[in-house]
Amino acid sequence: MTEGEKPLKVAVLGCGVVGSQVVRLIHEQADDLAARVGAPVELAGVAVRRLDAPRDIDVPADLLTTDAAGLVARDDVDVVVEVIGGIEPARSLILSALENGASVVTANKALLAEDGPTLYEAAEKAGRDLYYEAAVAGAIPIVRPLRESLAGDKVTRVLGIVNGTTNFILDKMDAQGSGFEDALEEAQALGYAEADPTADVEGFDAAAKAAILASLAFHSRVTAADVHREGISDVTAADVRSAADRGTVVKLLAIAELRESESGEEAVSVRVHPAMIPRSHPLASVREAFNAVFVESEAAGQLMFYGPGAGGAPTASAVLGDLVTVARNHRQGTRGVGESAYADRAVLPMGETPTRYHVAIDVDDRAGVLAAVANAFAKHDVSIQTVRQEGRGDDAQLVVVSHEATDARLAATVEELRGMDIVRDVTSVMRVEGTDE
Amino acid sequence: MTEGEKPLKVAVLGCGVVGSQVVRLIHEQADDLAARVGAPVELAGVAVRRLDAPRDIDVPADLLTTDAAGLVARDDVDVVVEVIGGIEPARSLILSALENGASVVTANKALLAEDGPTLYEAAEKAGRDLYYEAAVAGAIPIVRPLRESLAGDKVTRVLGIVNGTTNFILDKMDAQGSGFEDALEEAQALGYAEADPTADVEGFDAAAKAAILASLAFHSRVTAADVHREGISDVTAADVRSAADRGTVVKLLAIAELRESESGEEAVSVRVHPAMIPRSHPLASVREAFNAVFVESEAAGQLMFYGPGAGGAPTASAVLGDLVTVARNHRQGTRGVGESAYADRAVLPMGETPTRYHVAIDVDDRAGVLAAVANAFAKHDVSIQTVRQEGRGDDAQLVVVSHEATDARLAATVEELRGMDIVRDVTSVMRVEGTDE
Numbered sequence: 001m002t003e004g005e006k007p008l009k010v011a012v013l014g015c016g017v018v019g020s021q022v023v024r025l026i027h028e029q030a031d032d033l034a035a036r037v038g039a040p041v042e043l044a045g046v047a048v049r050r051l052d053a054p055r056d057i058d059v060p061a062d063l064l065t066t067d068a069a070g071l072v073a074r075d076d077v078d079v080v081v082e083v084i085g086g087i088e089p090a091r092s093l094i095l096s097a098l099e100n101g102a103s104v105v106t107a108n109k110a111l112l113a114e115d116g117p118t119l120y121e122a123a124e125k126a127g128r129d130l131y132y133e134a135a136v137a138g139a140i141p142i143v144r145p146l147r148e149s150l151a152g153d154k155v156t157r158v159l160g161i162v163n164g165t166t167n168f169i170l171d172k173m174d175a176q177g178s179g180f181e182d183a184l185e186e187a188q189a190l191g192y193a194e195a196d197p198t199a200d201v202e203g204f205d206a207a208a209k210a211a212i213l214a215s216l217a218f219h220s221r222v223t224a225a226d227v228h229r230e231g232i233s234d235v236t237a238a239d240v241r242s243a244a245d246r247g248t249v250v251k252l253l254a255i256a257e258l259r260e261s262e263s264g265e266e267a268v269s270v271r272v273h274p275a276m277i278p279r280s281h282p283l284a285s286v287r288e289a290f291n292a293v294f295v296e297s298e299a300a301g302q303l304m305f306y307g308p309g310a311g312g313a314p315t316a317s318a319v320l321g322d323l324v325t326v327a328r329n330h331r332q333g334t335r336g337v338g339e340s341a342y343a344d345r346a347v348l349p350m351g352e353t354p355t356r357y358h359v360a361i362d363v364d365d366r367a368g369v370l371a372a373v374a375n376a377f378a379k380h381d382v383s384i385q386t387v388r389q390e391g392r393g394d395d396a397q398l399v400v401v402s403h404e405a406t407d408a409r410l411a412a413t414v415e416e417l418r419g420m421d422i423v424r425d426v427t428s429v430m431r432v433e434g435t436d437e
Numbered sequence: 438m439t440e441g442e443k444p445l446k447v448a449v450l451g452c453g454v455v456g457s458q459v460v461r462l463i464h465e466q467a468d469d470l471a472a473r474v475g476a477p478v479e480l481a482g483v484a485v486r487r488l489d490a491p492r493d494i495d496v497p498a499d500l501l502t503t504d505a506a507g508l509v510a511r512d513d514v515d516v517v518v519e520v521i522g523g524i525e526p527a528r529s530l531i532l533s534a535l536e537n538g539a540s541v542v543t544a545n546k547a548l549l550a551e552d553g554p555t556l557y558e559a560a561e562k563a564g565r566d567l568y569y570e571a572a573v574a575g576a577i578p579i580v581r582p583l584r585e586s587l588a589g590d591k592v593t594r595v596l597g598i599v600n601g602t603t604n605f606i607l608d609k610m611d612a613q614g615s616g617f618e619d620a621l622e623e624a625q626a627l628g629y630a631e632a633d634p635t636a637d638v639e640g641f642d643a644a645a646k647a648a649i650l651a652s653l654a655f656h657s658r659v660t661a662a663d664v665h666r667e668g669i670s671d672v673t674a675a676d677v678r679s680a681a682d683r684g685t686v687v688k689l690l691a692i693a694e695l696r697e698s699e700s701g702e703e704a705v706s707v708r709v710h711p712a713m714i715p716r717s718h719p720l721a722s723v724r725e726a727f728n729a730v731f732v733e734s735e736a737a738g739q740l741m742f743y744g745p746g747a748g749g750a751p752t753a754s755a756v757l758g759d760l761v762t763v764a765r766n767h768r769q770g771t772r773g774v775g776e777s778a779y780a781d782r783a784v785l786p787m788g789e790t791p792t793r794y795h796v797a798i799d800v801d802d803r804a805g806v807l808a809a810v811a812n813a814f815a816k817h818d819v820s821i822q823t824v825r826q827e828g829r830g831d832d833a834q835l836v837v838v839s840h841e842a843t844d845a846r847l848a849a850t851v852e853e854l855r856g857m858d859i860v861r862d863v864t865s866v867m868r869v870e871g872t873d874e
Contacts, residue, residue: 025589025736035656035779036588133586139737141578141586149570149578151473152462152757219472282743285722299462299754300576303744306719307737317736320589334771342472 005039008327011077011102013047013068013093014084018107018134020056021316022081029320037327045071047084056312072097078330081319082106083134087114094119098126103330105322107134107315113208113224116215120339129335131322136209137162137291139314140307141321146216147337150297155217157257157296159433162209164289164309165200166232166252168192170240170274171287174249179237192289202231203272206254213293214256214270219343222256228271228350235274235430242360242428246388246399248276249284253433259348267348276358277434284434354404356385356435360428361417365396369422373398376420380413381405401432442476445764448514448539450484450505450530451521455544455571457493458753459518466757474764482508484521493749509534515767518756519543520571524551531556535563540767542759544571544752550645550661553652557776566772568759573646574599574728576751577744578758583653584774587734592654594694594733596870599646601726601746602637603669603689605629607677607711608724611686616674629726639668640709643691650730651693651707656780659693665708665787672711672867679797679865683825683836685713686721690870696785704785713795714871721871731871791841793822793872797865798854802833806859810835813857817850818842838869 010026012019026033026043033041046059047068065071072080072093080097082104084090090111094104095118104123106112112119112135123130133143137160146155161167165187172183184201187193199205207227214222232252243250254272261267277284282304286292291309296302308314329335363369370389377384383403390397402410410429417423447463449456463470463480470478483496484505502508509517509530517534519541521527527548531541532555541560543549549556549572560567570580574597583592598604602624609620621638624630636642644664651659669689680687691709698704714721719741723729728746733739745751766772800806807826814821820840827834839847847866854860 021736029589029591032591032656032780033589036777140740141582144581144586145578148762149581149758150754151761152466152470152759153754154466154469219469282722285719297754299458299750299757301745301748301751303577303742305740305742307740311738313736314738317587317590317734320736321586322589324588325585328774332771334769337765340473343469 007040007042008037008078008331009042009044009076010079010081010323011044011047011071011074012081012083013072014082015046015048015055015059016083017312018315018319019046019083021312022083022319023059024057025316025320033324036324037331039331041323041327044074044077047071068093069096072102073100077102079103079105079323079326081323082108083319085110087111091115091119095122098122098128098130101126101128103129103326105131105319105326107132107319109135109205109208109212113211116212116223117221117339124338127335129326129329131326131336133322134315134318136212137293138307138309138311139317140291140293140305140309142293142305143216145305146213146295147340150295150300153300154298155295156298158213158217158255158293159283160209160213160254160291160293161251161283161286162254162291162293162309163200163206163252164291165193165197166206167286167291168289169201170232170235170250170252173235173237173240174244177237177241180233180235201233203229203252206252206272210254210256210270210272213254214268215341217256218258218268218345219340220268220345221341222268222270222347226270226347228273230273232274236428239428239430242358242399243276243430247279249279250274250276250430251283255433259353261346261348262352265346267346269348269353271350271353273431275431275433281434351406351408354406356404356432357402357410358428358430358432359400359402359414359426361398361400361426362424363396363398364422364424365393366422370398372420372422373400373417376416377402377413379416380409382409382413444477444479445474445515445768446479446481446513447516447518447760448481448484448508448511449518449520450509451519452483452485452492452496453520454749455752455756456483456520458749459520459756460496461494462753462757470761473761474768476768478764481511481514484508505530506533509539510537514539516540516542516760516763518760519545520756522547524548528552528556532559535559535565535567538563538565540566540763542568542756542763544569544756546572546642546645546649550648553649553660554658554776561775564772566763566766568763568773570759571752571755573649574730575744575746575748576754577728577730577742577746579730579742580653582742583650583732584777587732587737590737591735592732593735595650595654595692595730596720597646597650597691597730598688598720598723598728599691599730599746600637600643600689601728602630602634603643604723604728605726606638607669607672607687607689610672610674610677611681614674614678617670617672638670640666640689643689643709647691647693647707647709650691651705652778654693655695655705655782656777657705657782658778659705659707659784663707663784665710667710669711673865676865676867679795679836680713680867684716686716687711687713687867688720692870696790698783698785699789702783704783706785706790708787708790710868712868712870718871788843788845791843793841793869794839794847795865795867795869796837796839796851796863798835798837798863799861800833800835801859801861802830803859807835809857809859810837810854813853814839814850816853817846819846819850
């Protein structure tokens, strides 16, 4: 069917965990790719840092090059796949590829979250595609559903478990009762966390994905700098136990939602933080290093997309899916959906984004304690939804779940509580998500 | 941005539960649709059976018509949305629309499963789009992920809960211990099941969706007639209890998977039947009338797509998503992915598709019983994976889970068992899915 068609030439930048799987799939699925694209898909070259580095697959020597800039400048390259990661040289190479008339597929969440609009504008100007399904939640189709499937609907909220390392750690803490440090060590031993886990556990990786999801969901420009970010290194075994006691589980969530600003406009709240969600919530059952993205929209209601969020082959699957679309478009001289930022909504500062809180307080077991604690919340204008008294004597505890309150008001309340005679300790303060007020 | 652009004219065929929501969203989301399509989207007309029928929304009288054929024949119609359902007149109207140069969005699973290729060929010939996300699993994006996101991967299996009525009934049987008839009555009372529930409970609806999923996943033509179909009306409270006792749950599954045929070719097995799946499987937690589709592929691994599988607004969300893509393509004179049937794989007859079975047998409580039962399985060449003895005396029961066996061999084994002195009754025979052998 596709014999005689001019082959589509693909340059792959990077041949690490993901790149090597992309190269493997381009070879192994050659017949299927040809049938789906309408022309054979061939490698033009693979740019690597060192020609003699050990790699997972055999790449023909004549395809390997250390001259990535030279590769993307070649006239015969139709599509460039960028899987180097990081800001530079990835950005320059993508811009150069687009200027040269190539279409681009990238998995580079950091770059898109920092400087996506520069790239999107370059693609628009060149009349080429820039696709990036692999940048968020690995193999899980979420960019395309947000960009296309939900294009006739109004998305109101996205809650994502988009970092496998932190989900693995929190899942172990929940299942085994272990502390953060022990769970992190286990994740490192099993290869789920890096030696320097900062990017994962402090939420930087999730924040980049949150920015991309918010941009897509709300047709506005949102960058990593817009994202309020809290990691999981302060989550304690006591927090996780307290969550479990009330039928919830702690997850690191990337949240993007429409909120009304103080001036009454629709604005975007975008944040990454640990939160307690009910065990009955579809996200609660996402175990180990899996990812999932939960989407709420006006007409569709609640959707969830679940799967492996990282790894060479899963990420390569997402890259190849984009490659097929981009290659088809390139052949036909058309392009798919580009950046959609027409709504141009403002990002709401975290100080104007009230959330609900769970607060566990060790108290003296005597009359009037509940009233005193309730007064402390009232004094700082934090409205209480539920309060539960647990244990007796030295184990007496109050567990308060608030209505929505700003961080500032909540922090003042906690300070007030800590200064009270009847309060022995505030043992857990954590946001609550995934419930209707 | 889109001022001055020639409007895209949309004809909607049918103004029932789904059609009225499509009309509502086209009105309410007009600004967003215009920004996303690049031109205003306007209704050309709405074809209904009776002008004076009560409907959920107000449609301007000058848009309503009973002449659907006349509406699709109009020169100014760019996109036709078909939400009438059934085979005729839907098929003739879609064919006529394509011939007249319109692009088509449909939610018509029955028609696509019966005669899809006729429609796909007409779209190909006309150079127009025929999109149908809403035909499978309502609001859940699954057609687009299979057609596009996974286009660079090799899908090996699709397991879907694609009928909300049967999932609601089975969920009630599981949660309340009720029998099929009681759970069906509850579903009918709550509007989840129709007065004549045959299409749902006997698996016809799921079979149509299974055919569509199999066609997409395996790039082959599969029709409803190819689907082996068993409903849930024979599922008993005892089956559900027996499933629960071993940590599983009964679901009606639409299954499409690659199997090796007897001649060693890759063939497609496509079937709908109740099956026990482990509670730890992602599909097990799909409650009430929700749908979910679980996809396994070589590179991506395991993905799941979850959400509302029916209802006016959710289905309309999927229709509108297609409408945006199709309208963009129509404006630009391009088309998206058409039928992909290049792999042309054969459908494997059910007689050549071995599956695993769970068999619960009430037996006499005496020595040698287990050996005798094991002999019955061996005699018919059904290999046993596990056998568990439960209860004592009059409650003695053996629960056998087999390795893969054909229906014929399993049926012969059950007949053999029923004829044995030591067997008081075979209380449950059901397939097992979602586990690795």
